[in-house]
Amino acid sequence: MERVSSIKKKIAVVTLDCAASKFYANQIKELFGELVITSSYSVLDGSVKNMDEQDLFVVTTDAFENITDLKEFIPIDVPKVEIEVAFTNSSIETLMSIPKGSKALFVNLSEIMVREAITYLSQLGINHISFTPYYPGAMPVNGFDLAVTVGEARYVPNDVKTIIDLGQRVLDTTTVVEIALRLKFDYLLEREKFKEYFRSLAVNNYSFDQLFGRALRMESQFEILMEIMDEGIIGVNENDIIFACNSKAVEITGITKEQAIDHPADSIFSFLPFEECRKTQKKINNLLIKVGGVDINVTVTPVIRGNEYIGSFATIQRFTEEEYKQHKLRIQLLNKGHKAKYTFNDIIGDSEAIKRSCAIAKKMAKTNSTVLITGESGTGKELFAHAIHNESKRRDYPFIAINCAAMPDNLLESELFGHDEGSFTGAKKGGKLGLFEYAHKGTMFLDEVEGMSTALQVKLLRVIQEREIMRVGGNKIISIDVRIIAASNESLEELVYNGSFRKDLYFRLNTLPIQIPPLRDRGSDIMLLFNYFKSKLNGNFTLSPEVTRALLSHNWSGNIRELHNYVEYLTYIEKDMIYYDDLPPGFYNEAMSTSKCNSDTKTNLEAKLLEQLAGNRLDDYLFVLNTLHIGFIHKISKGRLSISDDAEAAGRFLTQQEIRGILMDLNNLCLIKMSRGRGGSKINDRGIKVLNEFRSHIF
Structure with a gap:
């Protein structure tokens, strides 16, 4: 996991020549991006005297003549990195294209820099060109048609016909790595930008590159392992200085990686027994501590190599999280899906x-x-x-x-x-x-x-x-x-x-x-549930009014389970219209026993059924039924518009849609007869009897 600092690091690049300083400063900025602020300073132009406070100084070997000059301009307590340079692969390819046995001047700022470059090229296999050193102040030379330089073409003699300018040599691998380590930006070295840069360099330090690559891979694997752990991980070295802290540890403790890394453990994680582990060199198991009011389970394990203590790791986990994990494991052991299915x-x-x-x-x-x-x-x-x-x-x-x-x-x-x-x-x-x-x-x-x-x-x-x-x-x-x-x-x-x-x-x-109420006491829920089960079972049938009435008046001793069974039965008999005789035998037998009741009992049952179906809208249902009764007395059929007008005259406001729903319910209870078109609706004998049951309610 990358550690991104919110504070930019200030880097000063100090060289002998102004152009080189700006070149290396730009290169560092290109690599490290928004994490750094770079400034360039030169000894020759005197800008080195104006340097302000910095987090890191990057200095070329030729910038200062002696250590005294270095100490005069660069504070001794600020980290420093010495610039080492390298040729790019493209530069080497250019030189390799020069015919074997060619003679050329090699031009740079000083004799030391020229001879250093020629030696380095020889190590890289450029031995087919006979180079002669040339620099400001060198003895005049004649008879050279070719000159090779690294960004210092201005010093090439005027009589040289061909100049190959390889451009400034770039920062080598060790310099870039050192800068990253000094600024604690080492995690950046895994990025593709840096990998591409390292691949672009012509190097002869094969062993270093191999070791560096291996270390980088191991660190990357270690970081990945740290981040995939369910527990918080905090690592310290032999001096109890924190060098590792994963995201889970940050989440649990509230302490950021920037606050933790490279700091003493006793000042950051004083609640963790690193000191005890270092002194005893024994594992501390399942220690329950409280951090910020939360119980934390802690285990500290020492790392011993060659009988020598080299550090330890603490694993931390919220106690509730550990319990939850145990519960999940228990359920897996049980091998059953014990989870509530319904809401x-x-x-x-x-x-x-x-x-x-x-x-x-x-x-x-x-x-x-x-x-x-x-x-x-x-x-x-x-x-x-x-x-x-x-x-x-x-x-x-x-x-x-x-x-x-x-x-x-x-x-x-x-x-x-x-x-x-x-x-x-x-x-x-x-x-x-x-x-x-x-x-x-x-x-x-x-x-x-x-x-x-x-x-x-x-x-x-x-x-x-x-x-x-x-x-x-x-x-x-x-x-x-x-x-x-x-x-x-x-x-x-x-x-x-x-x-x-x-x-x-x-x-x-x-x-x-x-x-939990029985189904017979839930009124209109009977048909609501019926239609719900019908939809789930893909039933494609219609109920006759007689069947609807029978369902609404049924005793439902088996409740919802019984209702589901009946819907399933009616679905599988594959009839378009369900009549009373199509109902299951059990339903029919119970209905037969009910029919033996006297007329008064049946009327009472129908009145109770209407009350359950209407619920808190019973007054509206009785008003419509009473309006139809008045129409019956005067031999007038009543339609929705007529009933709506009567309701408004009585101070009761019912829309035609509401009246339609009430009429359909009364028709399903067989209390009225609805006609299609403009025929209107008429109350029947059964409806009149039920209405009389509610006379005290109406008047």
Whole structure:
């Protein structure tokens, strides 16, 4: 991970000649970009006397004649890098194109610089040209048609016909690397820009380049390894000076890499026991400390080479993160997808009864208290349990559901609490984690909790009260943090009264009770759910009004599960129109028993059905029904526009669209008869009887 400094570094380039100073300053700026500010100074033009404060001085070997002059202009306590130069590959190619045996002047600023360049070219394999040194102040020479120079063509004798100017020699590899190291920009050396630059140089230091390349690769691999670790990593050398700090450590501690790298560990990470590790040279395992109010798990490992301590690494991790990782591993070991699938958005219904239950459940989801869900079989208790978990702070942790009535008592105990090795015949070797341990930090849903034996009820009571368990056959107390949601389709109060359910457990479970309404009490939700299941099952059929009425008046002893079964049945019989005789036999038999009721009972049932369907809009439904009755008395058919006008005259504002919806509902209940076109709607005998049931409500 790159360490980007927000403060630019100031670099002064000092050379003998002004042109060379500007050239090297521009080259450094080109390589290091916006991270540096470069200034050029020359000894010959006297600008060296005007240098201000710098972070680094880059100086050529010929700039100052002696050490005294150097100390006069450059502060002794500021880092310095000596410039070493190199020829480029393109320059060498140019020289190689010169015919063998050619004679040429080599021109530069001084004798030392000329001879140094000729020697360096010889090391690079340029031995086919006979060079003669030439520089300002040298003895005059004659008979040369060719001169080679490195940016100093101005000093070439006038009688030389051909001049090959290779341009200024560039900074060599060691100089660039030294600048990067001094400014702590070494991470830049991995960039392609620097790699391309190094490849452009004609070098003879093969060993250095190989070692440098290998070190660079190893450092890059080390950086990658540091960054992919889940834990924070902080490394110190033998003097407890920090040399490594990954991004995770920055995230956990809030201390940046710039603040940490190259600083003493005891002043930056005083809470980490590096000094103890250095003195004892022993690993410090799982030390729990608090940093900024957060529990951090710390391990410090010494690095020993040749029986000598050369540093140590600290791994740090938030305790909650480590726990979460353990939970994920537990679930993988369990090899089951224990995750809540549903949310409150999956609960279908617009009735006041179901809306009230959802509103209460959402409030309960915000707490950690135990929830008891009651309701008839098939009403959706497990759906509510899933939704409560997904609405809670435990949503990222396991949701484990188990039916307490579905397995023998001894097996249920082993599943819930786990067992130690050898605790009973056939016990798993090495023991087994129980579902309560897998559900740590999450939610345990205990369906049909009344199916637990009295002995297991006692153990469950302890889990709720003490938040701890003990495995079957074990003697170790295991602390857990699990929220319990219990469900029952029986009256636990009656079971407590009969003595089959513990009273103390009942009151522990009943901290936050939720009652799920039966389907028959949810009015218009019946058809809403019917159409929802029909769409999911790709049903392509239409219900006759008689069937719609039968569905709305059905007792639904199996609730939503029964409704789903009927929709599936009607989908698979592949009929375009569903009539009463097409309903499943079970539905038909129940309806037959209902038909034996007397007329008054049937009227009461229809009135109750209308009340459920209309909900809080019952007054609007009764107004429309009463308007149709008045029309019946006066032998007048009533259309939507006429009913809308009557409503406005009575101070009740109903749009034609609203009236259309009410008329369709009344038609489906077989209380009126709708005609197509302008025929209007008429009330029938059944509608009049139901209307009379509500006379006290109307008047």
